[in-house]
Amino acid sequence: MDITIRPVTPEEYATLGEITAQAYLDDGLLDFGESDQYLDELRNVAKRAARADVLVAVAEGQVLGGVTFVPAGGPMADIAREGEAEIRMLAVSPKARGRGVGEALVRACLERARTVEGCARVVLSTQRSMHAAHRIYGRLGFTRTPERDWNPLPDLLDLTLITYELTL
Template identity: 75%
Template sequence: MDILIRPATPADHDAVAELTAQAYLRDGLLDFGESDAYLGVLRDVAGRAAAAEVLVAVEHDRVLGSVTFVPSGGPMADIAGPGEAEIRMLAVAHAARGRGAGEALVRACVDRARATEGCVRVVLSSQRTMHAAHRLYERLGFVRTPERDWNPLPELDDITLVTYELTL
């Protein structure tokens, strides 16, 4: 399999928006389904690309997956502090899962972090139920950082995100 990781282009934005939204919806990761406010954030690829780097995994010009790389605590960062890069919104199309696209995207983010001056670690947040993603992160050397776990919606008690970090 020849998966290419590259920056998303404006021509990719619609495919990335739908792929990301469908990945979260099909996995039951949005509490309110199609009416979940976060769905709009997931679909706003142009907004993400303006504030961070959106990468895609492609095979034969077909987008298999996407991730947002936030270098050095940029405006898209949720938890990254000084000297930290952040990985956000990793999504792989259901039909492409298990073929290495997610791993290739995470490795590309780690490579970008290593190339970022002053960056000493990569951090990320994940929903508790994203077990396949957790296995991937741990296989690549990320460790849980429960002291950084956080709730993006304090009014909803059950939305605590778990966190991971990889020291470079």
């Protein structure tokens, strides 16, 4: 399969938003199901694209997945510090899993990070149960950074996100 990674177009926002939301729902990553507020964020690709770089993986005219790349601590950064870029909301359509789409998206983010002046590292947060993503990060050389693990909703849930980094 020939996968192309490129910036998302406005015509693809709804498709990528649904792929992202469904990936999180199908994998049981949202604690409140369809009523989860984060689901709205996952579906709102237009908002992300206005504040960060949103990339899609496309093959044979079909959007297979996407990722949000936040260069140098941009407005969508959760954990990135000075000199770091962040990867967020990596999602692959269920029908495209196991075909290298997720890895291609992460590699594209690493390539972008290398072009960002002053960027020395790429960081990301993930849930403990995202085992397929963890395997991708390990294959590409990311290492765990438990000292940076964090909870985005400390008043509501025990949801500790685990973190990884890759020094460029």
